[in-house]
Amino acid sequence: MPVALFVPCYIDQFYPDVAVATLELLERLGLDVVFPEAQTCCGQPMANTGCVSETAPVARRMVEIFADYDAVICPSGSCTAMIRHHYAEYFTEDSAQYQKVASRTFELCEYLHDVLQLTRLNVTFPHRVSLHQSCHGLRELRLGGSSESMTPRVDKVREILKLVEGIEWCIPQRSDECCGFGGTFAVNEPDVSAAMGRDRITDHLATGSHVMASADMSCLMHLQGLIRREDHPITVMHVAQILVGRPVVRPASHANPPAPHSNPSETIR
Amino acid sequence: MKLPIVDHPTAARPFVTNPKRSQWHDKALWFVRSKRDKQAGGVSEWEHLRELASKIKTHTVANLADYLVQFEQAATRLGATVHWAADAAEHNEIVLKILKRHETLRIVKSKSMLTEECHLNHFLENNGIEVVDTDLGERIVQLRDETPSHIVLPAIHIKKEEVGETFHQHLGTDEGASDPKYLTEAARQHLRNKFLMGEVGITGVNFGIAETGGLVVCTNEGNADLGVSLPKVHIACMGIEKLIPRFQDLSVFTRLLARSATGQPITTYTSHFHGPRDPDSELHIILVDNGRTRLRGNAEFRDSLNCIRCGACMNTCPVYRRSGGHSYHATVPGPIGSVLSPTRDAKSYKSLPYACSLCGSCTDVCPVKIPLHHQLLAWRKELVGRGLLPVSKRVSMRLASMLFQRPRLFAIAGKCGRTALRVLPHWMTHNRLNTWTIARELPNPPRESFREWYGRNRNED
Numbered sequence: 001m002p003v004a005l006f007v008p009c010y011i012d013q014f015y016p017d018v019a020v021a022t023l024e025l026l027e028r029l030g031l032d033v034v035f036p037e038a039q040t041c042c043g044q045p046m047a048n049t050g051c052v053s054e055t056a057p058v059a060r061r062m063v064e065i066f067a068d069y070d071a072v073i074c075p076s077g078s079c080t081a082m083i084r085h086h087y088a089e090y091f092t093e094d095s096a097q098y099q100k101v102a103s104r105t106f107e108l109c110e111y112l113h114d115v116l117q118l119t120r121l122n123v124t125f126p127h128r129v130s131l132h133q134s135c136h137g138l139r140e141l142r143l144g145g146s147s148e149s150m151t152p153r154v155d156k157v158r159e160i161l162k163l164v165e166g167i168e169w170c171i172p173q174r175s176d177e178c179c180g181f182g183g184t185f186a187v188n189e190p191d192v193s194a195a196m197g198r199d200r201i202t203d204h205l206a207t208g209s210h211v212m213a214s215a216d217m218s219c220l221m222h223l224q225g226l227i228r229r230e231d232h233p234i235t236v237m238h239v240a241q242i243l244v245g246r247p248v249v250r251p252a253s254h255a256n257p258p259a260p261h262s263n264p265s266e267t268i269r
Numbered sequence: 270m271k272l273p274i275v276d277h278p279t280a281a282r283p284f285v286t287n288p289k290r291s292q293w294h295d296k297a298l299w300f301v302r303s304k305r306d307k308q309a310g311g312v313s314e315w316e317h318l319r320e321l322a323s324k325i326k327t328h329t330v331a332n333l334a335d336y337l338v339q340f341e342q343a344a345t346r347l348g349a350t351v352h353w354a355a356d357a358a359e360h361n362e363i364v365l366k367i368l369k370r371h372e373t374l375r376i377v378k379s380k381s382m383l384t385e386e387c388h389l390n391h392f393l394e395n396n397g398i399e400v401v402d403t404d405l406g407e408r409i410v411q412l413r414d415e416t417p418s419h420i421v422l423p424a425i426h427i428k429k430e431e432v433g434e435t436f437h438q439h440l441g442t443d444e445g446a447s448d449p450k451y452l453t454e455a456a457r458q459h460l461r462n463k464f465l466m467g468e469v470g471i472t473g474v475n476f477g478i479a480e481t482g483g484l485v486v487c488t489n490e491g492n493a494d495l496g497v498s499l500p501k502v503h504i505a506c507m508g509i510e511k512l513i514p515r516f517q518d519l520s521v522f523t524r525l526l527a528r529s530a531t532g533q534p535i536t537t538y539t540s541h542f543h544g545p546r547d548p549d550s551e552l553h554i555i556l557v558d559n560g561r562t563r564l565r566g567n568a569e570f571r572d573s574l575n576c577i578r579c580g581a582c583m584n585t586c587p588v589y590r591r592s593g594g595h596s597y598h599a600t601v602p603g604p605i606g607s608v609l610s611p612t613r614d615a616k617s618y619k620s621l622p623y624a625c626s627l628c629g630s631c632t633d634v635c636p637v638k639i640p641l642h643h644q645l646l647a648w649r650k651e652l653v654g655r656g657l658l659p660v661s662k663r664v665s666m667r668l669a670s671m672l673f674q675r676p677r678l679f680a681i682a683g684k685c686g687r688t689a690l691r692v693l694p695h696w697m698t699h700n701r702l703n704t705w706t707i708a709r710e711l712p713n714p715p716r717e718s719f720r721e722w723y724g725r726n727r728n729e730d
Contacts, residue, residue: 007719009673013683014712016719023727035723040673046666048627050649050658054670061674139629147306148585148633150315174299178587182626187704189278189624191285194708195591196626199295225709 002032004069006105008079008218009041015217021240022075022108028244029116033073036065042082048183052089059090067097071115072105075240077137077216080107085140107141108240109215113156118163123245126166130209131158132200132223133176134216143215147176157215157239164242170207177203181222197226205234211248215239274617275599277624281592284426294426295590301422302584304532305634312524322521323638326575329479329512330565336479336512337556343482347544349552357387360557364389364471364504365396367553371502373398373468379486379493380404381473382420382578383506383557386600389471401463403492405456412439418594420601421530421580426593460492470497474507475577476522477554480515483543484554487526487536494540504553505542509561510574522577525636529581564612569647573608575637582631582641588624597621604631604641611648619657622648680720687714 003026007019019035026033043058062083066072074080083105091098112118137143137157144155161167180186180196187193201223204212212234214220220236227234235250285291309315329336341351354360360383368376376393378384378400390400390411402411406423410416412435417423424432429447436442442455472493476485484505486493497503513519527533545552565571583589583603594602599610599618607621622645631641652658672679690698691714699706717725 009679012719013687014714016715016717016722019719020722023723035720035727037720037723037728038676040676040679041669043670043673046670048646048649049662049666050622050646050651050653051663051666051670052650052653054666058670058673135626135628135630139633146630146633148630150309150312178626178628178630180587180626182628185623185626189281189588190704190707191278191282192588192592192624193626195285195288195291196587197709199292199591221712222709225705225711228710229708 001070002034003071003073004066005033005035006039006042006066006072006074006079006083007035008074008076010221011075011217014221015238017246018075018217018238018240021238021244021246022073025108025240025244026073029112029118034069038065042079044079044082044086045183047082047086048185056090059087063087063091063095063097063101066101066105070104071111072101073108073111074105075108075215075238076218077107077134077141077143078218080105080110081136081140107137107143107215109157109160110141110143112160112243113154118160121163121243123164123243124166125164125242125245125248126168127248128168128170128208128210129161129213129242130170130172130204130207130211131161132179132204132212132214132216132219133157134214134219135176135178137215138176144176147174161213161239161242167242170204170209172200172203172207172209174200174203179219179223181219183218186222193222194226197223198230201226201230201232201234205232210234211242212236213239213242273598275597275620277592277596277620280598281588281596281624284593284596285591290428291591291593293428294593297425298422298584298590301531302581302634305529305581305584306532308528308532308534312528318521318525319636319638322525322577322636323575325513325518325521326577326637327572329514330510330571330574333509333512333565336514337509340477340479340482340512341556343480344477344484344544344554345482347482347552349482349544349554352553352555354555354557354559356559357557360387360506360555360559361389361392363553363555364506365393365398367502367504368393368398368469371469373502375399375401375463375466376469376471377401377403377463377467377496377500378471379473379488379496380407380423381471381506382417382600383473383508384471385417386559387506387557389506401460401467403460403464403490403496404488405453405460405490405492408456408460409435412436416595416600418602419580419583420578421583426595464495464499467496467500469502469504470500471504471506472497474505474511474554475526476519477507477512478514478516478519479512481543483516483541485519485523486540486542487523487538488540489531489533489537491538494538497542498546501549502551502553503542503545504555506555506557509556509558510576526577526579529634529636530579560613564609567612569651570608570612570644572639573605573612573644575639576605576609577637579636581634581636585630585634586625587628587630588626592624597624604645605639608639608641608644608648611652615652615655616657619652622646622652680718683718684721687716687718690714691716 043055046054145153180193409424418426433447610618
């Protein structure tokens, strides 16, 4: 029985290599992976705006599309949280399809840590890396301990990244402050959102990190937008890209221009 | 009363686009949150305490009528006079009546967010009564004719140099003075006089104990005690949700309150009042509803009545820290304020539930486990249901929904968008009309989407 790959809409359109990296990683681990092509978006932009009637049909078709798989794997904590924790109101309580999809959808690192219980990876990444924790990964999926909570939790994203050899960890002062993306928040509150993002970048830069890694590309899309505008010497990478051994490339606008076709966010093999 | 519509992004702009002030404010509050983390981390049963506090409050609110009656009876037995106020106007009238009966011209008041909520100061001043806020932060904002920007740290938005200017103007301190020790000493001497002249002392209430009829007021400056120790009359203003059932429940909350609020193990003063001080004195307790019963009837937002006003959600909120408390235009700002304010007037405060990135930090920090970010999300649904979302946003969400239900159209639209981004000159895609690009670049558009790549590489059909 194959597992399904759920690719968030913005990754499909703007960061295809994150999805390719996820697919290649899972295939390398021996999984039979299928990308159901009818999928589009989990409905989070509408849901977070409060538009219930606009979200409902999107949520229902998502569940239908993924109902036949044993597991749905998604390289995003935020979109996984949407399906797991915010779909209930669009289904009847006894909907077997909904129950199955909500309980069988996993964030990528979570799947590697909890289901596959991965202990080895033949990958090297000899770089200074700082981890940007996504809020929904931490506080909705509990992929790790949030700094407010006194309940000890395993940091699943970091545990999986620790299987990669050569990473020199850089630890920002604020371990899990929000980057200010927040979906439509980024355009509803552009000034506050940008200020939050800049503060995160400053914190990560101060550690001497060269690569800001995250399990959520949406946070990184926002941070990368600021990094490229302000020309900071740091690049962003999705965790899947690191796990599969992609090379590091500086952002396009930086003083050291990238080799042609080697930007991990653009290149597709 | 019709309130002006608050647009949080606009109201926040002057503060957040002043990086010096915004970053200083952010750091000051982050420092408080870090202290809170340290203190909370030192209590091994912290998460258990939060759960317990949440349950006690939920139980109390569920049985509020019974506990209120029990509290009234117990407080009356202790010799206090209990008043009931349905709303802010009634509350203010009750206070004024008591003051008039005692021919009072001057009152001293310790911190009470309830009296802020009822706009008591202006009401009393309009009736010829001098009101002196005795909490240092509140006194500073009062002298500056401002409102508190934080419920625990009312003057957190004001720098010490600005306090120096205010004190120079009102208290005659040296011009240009900004030494906190000097300024605090000046405030101390100034307030000491006011305490001596105060004829009636007004306080807020942190906890009312139904079982005993006692009141608990927590301060760090001891100003509540000073304010009610000299006058013969003490008026305690209390929201009806401040009750806890038993004396033994109190310790759960005192352990959580100060740690959550300021990162102290306990407030410097935890003052208990059981009836009037002596037979010549009076203790008036005003129980104020002002919308709380209505909120209690709302299953979605009822949990927000559990709030003990510690301010931890403000200290942790990345939006609040950068936009400042005044950007909310509400007595209670920050996450809890953004839940409470629309319950008073949804139209005026409709932008507040959106002044949130849904990071969830407030929910994890809240000592009584109010699911704050879920309530903010619930508010958004409520606002859309009431037709209060701007038409442009509703239309764009409708279009997005239609697009997401049609994978082929989605793929075509995506391709068109990416091509446009690639071929159009930078200035056409990056300008003030595109809010995303005011501060940020758009992603470099790839030639191929993932689904196109997948079609070529994995799908043999």
